[in-house]
Amino acid sequence: MIKLETALLVLRNFAQEDWRPLQEMIVQYMSSSYAIYDHPWPTSDEEIQKVCSWFAGEDQYLAVCLKEDGRFIGYVCLNPTDDAGVYNIGYCFNFNEHGKGYAFEACRAMVTHAFHELNAVQIVTGTAVDNHPSCKLLHRLGMNIVLESSGFFYKDEKGNPIEFTGYQFELTREAAFRTDIYAIK
Template identity: 35%
Template sequence: MIKLQTDRLILRNFLETDIDDFYEYMSLESTAKYEGFEPLSYEESIYFVNRKIPLDNEIAVILKENGKMIGDVNFSEAGEKGTYEIGYDFNEKFWSRGYATEACIAMLNYIFNEVGGRRVFAQCNDDNFASIRLLERLGMRREGYFIEDVSLKKDSNGDPIYVNSYLYAILKKERY
């Protein structure tokens, strides 16, 4: 079980009671825009929350002031031992308030200091300016630019729509 606290947030494992808050932002086009899924239905939200409940790498982000779940962060080991990828989704009603930065800093600290991470990276579409700014605020450096490297959506004919993406990373010794 994970339970981390920041000044304004609690980061913890998912609970069944998170379904409504999860659905609130995962059903939005703004959340799905840069992801490999369309806005989720309520039934899909139930399915995904139930899959996340037992996992220690899928973390709900909760406002301390009222207990509302406003987003989630996740991490997974990728490639070389000690290398982790992070990801996140936040409810657009809570954008531009520093919550994602606060939650991701807590997650980076956890990965580097508790999990034994040496390197953490993240990828984002080259036109996802909010995500680019977040990754740079976290002290991550842009390491790569990939042209049409991934397809997360399909066009009306069912053909893949390829996007360009950036790779950002940070080493433990650089900041933590």
């Protein structure tokens, strides 16, 4: 069980009752312009309940809740890659909570946890070049672009390939510790 606290947030393991706000957030995301680049999420009650149960059985996916009232506002995940000490960070937040600094606070807590508790050597992630808010967040977290790539991964509703151009970001342990962003407070 993992529980991380920040000034405004609690990051905790998922609970089964998180399925409804998770569903709301995923439906929002699937209607966004960024969803075309990702594998489709399930959105039915039954499917989301299964996803929530799976998340609840893992320490890799943490629900992000407001400290003041416990309300679920998103999730952050930290998945190990095939390379020792390298983790992939991911996140999604309810659109009503965008622009409030919650994603930065939650991701910073998760990266701090990775470097200080899991002895991570590197954090990686990727996002669409056109996803300017995500790119801005990753830069703010101290991550750097290490690769730009293009390809065709999915098709639109007419069967036409969707071109994807994305950035690969990374943050090494050494780079993180050269900043005050990840110092233990």
